[in-house]
Structures are given as structure tokens and as C-alpha cells.
Amino acid sequence: MSVEAPKTHEAQSLTLSIVIPAKNESGNIKPLIDEIRSACDDGIDYELIYVDDGSTDSTFDELKAIRDDGMANLRVIQHQQSTGQSTAIISGARIARGQWLVVLDADGQNDPADIPGMLASVQNAHEQNPQVVGVIGHRVNRRDDIVKRVSSKVANGFRDMMLRDGIPDTGCGLKAVIRERYMALPYFNHMHRYIPTLIQSQGFEMMVHPVNHRPRMAGTSNYGVWNRLWVGLVDVLGVVWLKRRAKVIKVKQIL
DSSP, X not given: OOOOOOSOOOOOOEEEEEEEEESSOGGGHHHHHHHHHHHHTTTOOEEEEEEEOSOSSSHHHHHHHHHHTTOTTEEEEEOSSOOOHHHHHHHHHHHOOEEEEEEOOTTSOBOGGGHHHHHHHHHHXXXXXXXXXXXXXXXXXXXXXXXXXXXXXXXXXXHHHHHOOOOTTTTOSOEEEEHHHHHTSOOOTTGGGGHHHHHXXXXXXXXXXXXXXXXXXXXXXXXXXXXXXXXXXHXXXXXXXXXXXXXXXXXXXXX
């Protein structure tokens, strides 16, 4: 699957780019943006990039109205058709100008109030150890429905057995990664579920940070048993293949 991107890329000039992939999330747009502004407007230089991944509702119209109403740091990408969550994230990341990339789900289950603490924690860890290039949330108290809980438990158990990446909640949508490192990862559909393992395969580390988890604000989930459980089980085998073939470059010296 190819991902189209602008021909030019603006020089990075911000601390943070928040990327949100969204498909048919019209009821969640304004409430989530209000929470992001409340959490980040005071003290963080950031941009917010929404990727409307082929929505058939008013998602794009609502985003455009908020931008036209004066939110200058809101940027919106509209896909002609749905490409999937991983591709939508890459689409947003390609135009991002921040050193750090934060990704969160559009349904409101990730709490934007966790962003400043996560970012400060990973920035401090990166200063102490440059090999630490990201952080992923750990949803201590899950607020999912029964389908998500059961399928996630089975898929995560199989993933842990195969990948052994030491991450307790790789399915958490809230992550912060140095953008340069995120863009260096191998791209494939559903890659967003395996960011810690892919980071580790390149010789870097990701932290774990406890985060809040909430019920969906509005609308219905785009995921069911098939695309959450069975597809995930198949994907793990591909990630194992990538992990075994990854090579970590350790430069001794450059003259």
C-alpha cells in the first residue's frame, strides 16, 4: 500500500506534533480538541494534525470549521478513501514539524491530560540515555467493551509469547516517539500495534507510562473480532520475521 505525501517538508520547528487518525468520529472531534487545548496550550509548542481517513460523516467539516474559527495550529489531511489506522498515522507524521510525535486515538478513550507528563518523562529519559526514544501508555484500568477486552487479551498473550518485548500494553493508542525514529521504522498495515518491538529491533528503547483510560465518547468502534483478534495474530508472525532480520548498526568511529 502506497502513501502519498506532499513533495516538500517544512523544517522541524516545534517540540511536539500530535497526530490523530480519525474515521467517522464526528461526535468526538470538538470535545477531544477542547481537551487537547486544555492540556497542551499552556507551556507546549505543538501542532495538532488530524487525518480524516475516508470518513462518510461530518468529521472533515467539523475539523475545517474549527480551523476556520481560528485554531491556527490545527492541520487537517483528508484521505479520498479509508487506508487504515497505520497509514493514516504515517500520512500525518510525514507532514509533522515537531521533534516529538504523539499519537492518540480519536474516540476519546485516551486522555489528553496524560500528554504533558508522558512527554516530560520521555524527554528527561532521552537526555539521560539517548537510546530511549519513545514512551507508550499502559492502561491500568481498561474501559473497553467485552469484545475488545477478550480479543485484546488473547492477541496480547500470543504477542508476548512471540515477541517478548517487555511491553505490558502494546495496544495502547497513546504513544510519544521521536519523529525521526518513527519515520525510520518499516511501514506495513497495522504497524501501529507493534511500535515498541520495531523500535527495539533498531537498537533503541521505549518506556512505559501509566495512563488513564475512558469509555468511548460517542459513536461506535471501527474494530470487531476479525480486525482486532485474527488479523493481529497473523501480523505477529510478520513482525517476528522482521525482528529476526533486523540489523543494528554500531559505529566504532568515523574518520
